[in-house]
Structures are given as C-alpha cells and as structure tokens.
Amino acid sequence: xxxxxxxxxxxxxxxxxxxxxxxxxxxxxxxxxxxxxxxxxxxxxxxxxxxxxxxxxxxxxxxxxxxxxxxxxxxxxxxxxxxxxxxxxxxxxxxxxxxxxxxxxxxxxxxxxxxxxxxxxxxxxxxxxxxxxxxxxxxxxxxxxxxxxxxxxxxxxxxxxxxxxxxxxxxxxxxxxxxxxxxxxxxxxxxxxxxxxxxxxxxxxxxxxxxxxxxxxxxxxxxxxxxxxxxxxxxxxxxxxxxxxxxxxxxxxxxxxxxxxxxxxxxxxxxxxxxxxxxxxxxxxxxxxxxxxxxxxxxxxxxxxxxxxxxxxxxxxxxxxxxxxxxxxxxxxxxxxxxxxxxxxxxxxxxxxxxxxxxxxxxxxxxxxxxxxxxxxxxxxxxxxxxxxxxxxxxxxxxxxxxxx
Ligand code: ACO
Numbered sequence: 001x002x003x004x005x006x007x008x009x010x011x012x013x014x015x016x017x018x019x020x021x022x023x024x025x026x027x028x029x030x031x032x033x034x035x036x037x038x039x040x041x042x043x044x045x046x047x048x049x050x051x052x053x054x055x056x057x058x059x060x061x062x063x064x065x066x067x068x069x070x071x072x073x074x075x076x077x078x079x080x081x082x083x084x085x086x087x088x089x090x091x092x093x094x095x096x097x098x099x100x101x102x103x104x105x106x107x108x109x110x111x112x113x114x115x116x117x118x119x120x121x122x123x124x125x126x127x128x129x130x131x132x133x134x135x136x137x138x139x140x141x142x143x144x145x146x147x148x149x150x151x152x153x154x155x156x157x158x159x160x161x162x163x164x165x166x167x168x169x170x171x172x173x174x175x176x177x178x179x180x181x182x183x184x185x186x187x188x189x190x191x192x193x194x195x196x197x198x199x200x201x202x203x204x205x206x207x208x209x210x211x212x213x214x215x216x217x218x219x220x221x222x223x224x225x226x227x228x229x230x231x232x233x234x235x236x237x238x239x240x241x242x243x244x245x246x247x248x249x250x251x252x253x254x255x256x257x258x259x260x261x262x263x264x265x266x267x268x269x270x271x272x273x274x275x276x277x278x279x280x281x282x283x284x285x286x287x288x289x290x291x292x293x294x295x296x297x298x299x300x301x302x303x304x305x306x307x308x309x310x311x312x313x314x315x316x317x318x319x320x321x322x323x324x325x326x327x328x329x330x331x332x333x334x335x336x337x338x339x340x341x342x343x344x345x346x347x348x349x350x351x352x353x354x355x356x357x358x359x360x361x362x363x364x365x366x367x368x369x370x371x372x373x374x375x376x377x378x379x380x381x382x383x384x385x386x387x388x389x390x391x392x393x394x395x396x397x398x399x400x401x402x403x404x405x
Pocket of ligand 1: 281333339340
C-alpha cells in the first residue's frame, strides 16, 4: 500500500480536482451513500427504516454515539436535550439588532455563531466533553433560535420551549402558539416534521459538512464551525434549494401552471440559459434520491391531513417530475428529484413560511455536522485542512514607481 500523501510530499506532486469530484477528504464511518442504487444508510441503518421506526432524537443519538439508544439511554438523552432548550435571555437583544425583514438564514448564521459568546464551557473543540455538551446544546437550542427568528420577523412574542412536548411538537409550539390562545400540536404534522428532521440529519461530505470540518480543523470553537456550516447551507445549490424549488414552482404556476411546464423545460435545456430545475440533480445520486421518495409519501399524508389533496403546487410538482423523468435531457444526465423537491411543499403545508425552509434544514443537519466534527477530531491522522492550488497567475515582476505604471 502506498501512502499517497507521503509520496506526494516527497515528490512535490499533488492532485488538481476542482469541486472535489474524485477526491476523498477524509475517512468516515457515519453515513454511506450508494449513488447508483439510490441507497442511504446512517451507521449501517437504511434511511427508510430509521424514518419509519425511529424518531429524530434516536437518530441524533445514533449519529453522535454510533448506536441507537435503548430505552434507558433514550430517556437520558431526551432529558439532557430538554434541559438545554432555553437560550440565554441576552440573545433576544442580539436578535433585536437585525432588521425585521432580514432573511432567517442571515439571522441564524449570526445567532449560532453568537452561542460561543454565551456558553464558555463548550468552546474547546479539542476537549471531548466540551464538544459533547456543545452538540447537546445545539440540538436543544436550534429549534428555539429558528422559532425566535420567525416570531421576530412577524412581530409576535417569543414562545418559550415546552419540555413536555416531543422535539418536533415543541418546535411547532414555539413557531405557531401565541400567549392568547391554546395551541394543540397536530400529531400528523408532528410526525411529518420529525421525518423531515431525520431525512436531513446527515449526508456525508456535502458542501456544508466539508465546510464545518475545514472550519473546525483550525481549532476554532464548535459553535463557530457550525455557524460556518449554516452559512454554506444557505446557497441555492445546496440547502437553499428547498426555498428555490418552491419559488420555481410558484413561478411556473403563475405563468400558466401545468400547461407552462413544456416552456419551462425548454428554458432549462437551453445551453445559453442559467435556469435549472431546482430540487433536481445531485453530485452523488445518479438514481432517485431515497429521501425524495420518503418525502413524497410524507407530502401526501400532510396534504391529506390539511385537506389540501388538490394542492396545485403538489400536482404541478408531480407533473413536472413525470415530464422530466421522460425527457432525454434529464435521463441522459441521470437527473432525478432530490430531497428538496418535495420538502418545501410539506413545510409550506405545515405552515412554515418559505424563507424559513433552509433554517429548518440547518436545524436538522446540525447533528450530522457535530457527529462529523467529533469524528474528525477523534481521528489520529487529523490535520488542519489546507488545500493546495494550481497557480496560474503572473510570473515574478518588479513594482514600478507610480509615474511609470
Ligand atoms: N437542472 C438542469 N440541469 C441540471 C441540473 C438541474 N437541476 N443539475 C445538473 N444539471 C446538468 C448540468 O447543467 C450539467 O449539464 P451539461 O453536462 O450539459 O453541462 C449536468 O447536468 C451535470 O451537472 P453538474 O452541475 O456538473 O453536476 P454537479 O454534481 O456539479 O451539481 C447540483 C449537483 C449542484 C446538485 C446540481 O444538480 C444542481 O444545481 N441542482 C439544482 C439545485 C439543487 O436541487 N440542489 C440541492 C442538492 S441536494 C441538497 O443539497 C440537499
């Protein structure tokens, strides 16, 4: 076996691989994807079984500690998380500095980074106990922060967490309850939201996870590394695709609905256009994203529960998917729906506003980021991430005095 890193260091060679199309940046035992088969496993368990038989906090335990919890471990884990659902009251004043119309992901990038200013016992990334309590705090506080960001933008009072509710039930309460009236958590929406969280919990070395690893590799604190992940996730080619997909469906709907799909597909296929079918395509999946299948099922359940079976955007999405999957452009490039194609429709039916979709994704992905950070720092081969470059700039030259330039 050749240690390629030593060989390259001795010879001065390195690989040039923009976009990391064929370069593994780490070893990992957390998530496995078979992109050709459309398979996704967390710690060896198929996503379909986890989404059907487990809840999000069990999935968090699995990702963080490697095993699903037994009953006693679950009780203990849930109690540790619920113990940390409140955020320091000072965070409200920080939040108040934002414009009311700020994008929730702009707010979340700031709020998550600001946690490092409050919880000093969880900022040493090289200390496993600090990382563990940081992970618990983040799992517990992200829903509180997302709900606070939402309440702030609509001018309603923040609702404090309720630890007697489930993880997703508490999130629904903080989002939609008001102090003036009783709010009852709908169990169908609660389960659907929990499933969204499970499906988004980890996805191996995607752009935001790689960002968290790279950021954490400098020895920064865990909250700062996770804030970097939130910032990366925001982009429309990554987590922002759920928002972009729903906006795209809205635009097609406005311009004639199902009748307009042909015209839209023509624009996507035009070599000179930058229009993409948002919620379609994936760097690793060259088959149907298994999360998209589960999300489509959840979408049907939620729409049925809300009496929205005839939801025009869902019908439009189904028709668009059918046309795209029969079109040679998409078939030849192996472009299939990804998780974001249907997740926006589910979130909208639950009542979550479109600009908040990516923040919900960040809330769910946070555990994957922390699990990956733990794995990286626990790896004896871990070094600061420092990509090389292929320099294509000027040869050395002399600085001329101003008058001669
Ligand atoms: N619509 C139209 N054409 C597409 C799409 C799309 N959604 N995705 C890829 N293509 C085309 C590309 O134009 C390219 O065509 P070409 O060979 O004629 O140049 C070909 O398919 C290969 O695409 P790449 O961009 O090289 O694939 P890459 O792996 O770099 O990109 C990505 C993957 C970013 C996800 C891309 O498919 C995309 O932008 N999709 C839309 C955004 C999206 O849904 N992102 C969410 C991803 S899942 C997630 O983050 C949770």
